[in-house]
Amino acid sequence: MTNEFSLHWFRQDLRLSDNSSLNYLSQKHKRIVCVFIYDQVNCNRKLGSASKTWLHYSLLYLNNKLNNNLLIFKGDPEFIFLDLIKQNKITEISWNRCYEPWRVERDKLLKKTLRKHVEVKTFNGSLLWEPWEVLKADSTPYKIFTPFYQKGCLTKKPPRKPISNNFSFFDHKIKSLSVTGLKLLDKLGWENKVINHWEIGESFAEKQMNNFLKEGLGDYSHGRNFPNKLNVSRISPYLHWGQISPNTLWYEAEKLQQDVETINIDIFKSELGWREFFYNLMFHFPNIQSKNLQIKFDKFPWESNDEFLKSWQKGLTGYPIIDAGMRELWKTGYMHNRLRMITGSFLVKNLLLHWHHGEKWFWDCLFDADYASNSASWQWVAGTGTDAAPYFRIFNPITQGKKFDPEGEYIKKYVPELKNIPHKYLYTPWECPSEILSEINLKLGVDYPFPIVDIKLSRAKALKAFSILKK
C-alpha cells in the first residue's frame, strides 16, 4: 500500500491554482501524480503550429513546477491509463472537462472503461457555466448572445469562486517521455521566433492579468477597439490552455468595482460571456467547425483564388490596415480583436473566399487558437452563424483604418514600408501622387502592392452574391 497514489490528468488546465480536479484530489489523497498525454487519436483538427509551440513551453514550465514529476506520454489515453493501472496502485483518476466534440465522445467511453478498475471523477475547470445548464425555458440551446448571456447566464447562480490550496506531489519513479520527446518543436520553423513575444506559464498568466487590470481595464469599453492601445487583455492564449481560469478573471475584475467604471468591468465580463457562448454553441452544434450553422449558406457562391488567399495570409493585399493585421498575426502569433474582424470581413466579403480558409489559417498561427472561439467567430464574420451579422455589414478597410488607427501607428508598426508616406495617403497609398512616391522612394507594386481588389466593386459583388440567398 505504500506506493498507492491518485492521478490527475492535465489537459487544458495547465495550472495549479483554482484547479477543481487537483483540489478535489488533494483533499482526499496524500499522494498525487500528474500526467499529460499528447493525444491526437480521432482528433478531427490536430494542433496547429502555434499551439504545439505554446504547449511545448507550457509543459516545460509545468514539469519544472512539479519538480520534474510530470508524467508525459503520447498516444491513446485508454491504453496509457490501463497500463498505468496495471503497473501501479492507483486509487483514483480525475480530470477537468474539455468540450471539443471528439473529446466529449472519447472521455465518455474512457470514463466507462476506467471505472471498471478505479474511481473516476471529472470537474468543470474551464467554464463559468456548463453548456448543458444554460438552456432556454423550452430546454433548447440559445442561439443569440444577448439573451444567452443576460438571461441564460447572469440570472443563474454566479460562477464558482476561485479556490486555492497547497499540495505536494508524490515523487514517483515511473518512467515516461520528456517534454522534448513529444517533438512538438520538431520543425524548427517560424514558431520558434514568434514565441519570443511571449512568456509562457501559469505565473506569466497572472502577471498578464494583473497588468491588464491595472493598465487596460480602466478604459476597456472604449480603448479595446484601438489596436495600438493597451486596453485589451491579451490573456487568450493563457485562458485557452487553462494557465488561468475564467473564474479568476471574472472575480479579479469584479474586485475593482471601486476603482473602475462599471461599464468597463461589465464589458470585460461579457467578453468572457462570449467565450461561454462559443463553447455552448460548440457543445450543442458539434459540426460548428465544418458546417455552416445557417444551411442556406451551403449554396453561397464562394470563389476559389489561391493568389488572393496567399496575399491575404502574407499581408500583401494593398490595404494597409489589413496587411498590418495579418502581419501582426505572422509576427506575434496574436491579432488584436478589431483586426480579426476587419481582416476576416475582407477575406470573406471582399475576396469572397470561404471562411474555412480563414479558420484554418488562424488555427495554425494563433497562440490562442481555440476550436470553439475560432470556429464560431469565423461563422459570425461570414454571417453563416446563428447570431448572424446582417448581410450588409461589410467592413471598409479604409474607413476602419482611419477610425481605429487614427494616427496610423499600428499600420506603421507592422507595415514599415509605409512609414514615410504622408498621413493623407497612409490608408490609400495607391492615391499618392507619383512625385511624392519618388520623393520618399516608395515604388508601388514593388515595395508595397497595389490593392488586389477594388473595395467598391468587391463590395457590390458581395452584396449581389448575398442576394441569391434571399427567400
Next chain:
DNA sequence: CCTGGAGTTGTCCTA
C-alpha cells in the same frame, strides 16, 4: 399559438 421587439463590433447617402 400569436405578437412584437431585437439582433456586439457597419457603411453610405442624403438632407
Next chain:
DNA sequence: TTAGGACAACTCCAG
C-alpha cells in the same frame, strides 16, 4: 460638416 435613416428579410426569444 454631420446626424439620421435606409439597407432584406428572417429568426430568435420572451411574454
